[in-house]
Amino acid sequence: MNLAEARSTLQAARRVVVLTGAGISAESGIPTFRDAQTGHWARFRPEDLASPDAYHRDPELVWEWYAGRFRDVMQAQPNRGHLLLAELERQKRAEGGSDAFTLVTQNVDGLHQRAGSAAPLELHGTLLSARCEACGHVQPLPDAATFTPPPKCEVCGHRMRPHIVWFGEFLPDDVLALAELQFKRADVALIIGTSSLVYPAAGLADRTRSHGGLVFEINPDETPLTQRASFSLRATASEGLTRLMEARDA
Numbered sequence: 001m002n003l004a005e006a007r008s009t010l011q012a013a014r015r016v017v018v019l020t021g022a023g024i025s026a027e028s029g030i031p032t033f034r035d036a037q038t039g040h041w042a043r044f045r046p047e048d049l050a051s052p053d054a055y056h057r058d059p060e061l062v063w064e065w066y067a068g069r070f071r072d073v074m075q076a077q078p079n080r081g082h083l084l085l086a087e088l089e090r091q092k093r094a095e096g097g098s099d100a101f102t103l104v105t106q107n108v109d110g111l112h113q114r115a116g117s118a119a120p121l122e123l124h125g126t127l128l129s130a131r132c133e134a135c136g137h138v139q140p141l142p143d144a145a146t147f148t149p150p151p152k153c154e155v156c157g158h159r160m161r162p163h164i165v166w167f168g169e170f171l172p173d174d175v176l177a178l179a180e181l182q183f184k185r186a187d188v189a190l191i192i193g194t195s196s197l198v199y200p201a202a203g204l205a206d207r208t209r210s211h212g213g214l215v216f217e218i219n220p221d222e223t224p225l226t227q228r229a230s231f232s233l234r235a236t237a238s239e240g241l242t243r244l245m246e247a248r249d250a
């Protein structure tokens with residue numbers, strides 16, 4: 001399939017599902033987990049900052065790390081890739097209702113929402129909220145400039161933890177089940193800025209394929225998904241979405 005065919009297929013699709021990964025946030029200057037580990041943080045292994053054991057051992061250290069990452073993402077801005085996906089969501093939902101478009105993300109930075117996406121399914125949680133260790137209540141963190149961890153639950157007063165899926169934890173069942181359903185039902189699944197190496201990315205795309213839908217990929221690099229995709233663009237998220245969504249070639 002060439003670009004013109006992919007573009008018209010996307011335009012005609014009645015159900016579109018999108019999976020985004022770190023690649024789309026890189027264009028907003030959001031570092032990957034490992035790239036964020038500079039200075040003081042460089043001496044820690046990722047699992048020393050992002051696992052239930054680490055939090056049990058030293059909750060203050062873990063919260064210090066996450067408060068820093070929260071400040072970083074709140075200083076970043078959504079980029080053209082985020083904005084184009086919000087636009088695609090508006091178009092598809094105007095034509096076909098809320099089931100016509102689903103955004104699933106592996107990112108935890110909240111940039112999709114800030115770009116205007118209504119309710120992305122966040123497979124790995126979010127830096128912008130905390131979850132009560134006692135009652136499970138989830139609430140947004142206060143303003144990044146004044147936030148001092150740990151937050152206290154507004155329902156029961158207990159200490160809260162980052163609302164992030166850590167190493168050694170399962171993805172949230174309800175979010176994953178909804179994502180799988182939408183991938184199964186999609187005419188087009190668009191996989192953007194993720195290597196598709198880590199579960200569940202590869203598995204989600206295969207659900208679309210095995211139910212007769214098409215898989216499109218946007219990634220600067222070839223990935224394990226590339227050979228199985230109907231269309232694959234070697235581009236950043238913003239470049240690729242611009243080419244796929246704009247009516248005229250530049």
Ligand SMILES: [Zn+2]
Pocket residue numbers: 132133134135136137153154155156157158
């Ligand atoms: Zn609580």
